[in-house]
Amino acid sequence: MAFDRPRDFERRTYQGEWTCSECGAKITELPFEPAPDRPIYCKECWRKKREDRGQR
Numbered sequence: 001m002a003f004d005r006p007r008d009f010e011r012r013t014y015q016g017e018w019t020c021s022e023c024g025a026k027i028t029e030l031p032f033e034p035a036p037d038r039p040i041y042c043k044e045c046w047r048k049k050r051e052d053r054g055q056r
C-alpha cells in the first residue's frame with residue numbers, strides 16, 4: 001500500500017488577529033476560514049455554540 005497522495009483532509013489553521021464576538025477574547029488562530037461578514041468566536045464560545053445547538 002502506498003500513501004503518496006497528499007492528504008486533503010488534513011486540518012489546517014488560519015493565523016490572524018480577530019476578536020471573539022461573544023466574550024471579546026483575542027483570537028490568533030482559527031480551525032476554519034474566517035468569513036468577514038460573520039461573527040467569529042473563540043474556541044470556548046464556539047464549543048458552547050455547538051453544544052447549545054446539539055441540545056435542541
Ligand SMILES: [Zn+2]
Pocket residue numbers: 020021022023024025041042043044045046
Ligand atoms: Zn469567546
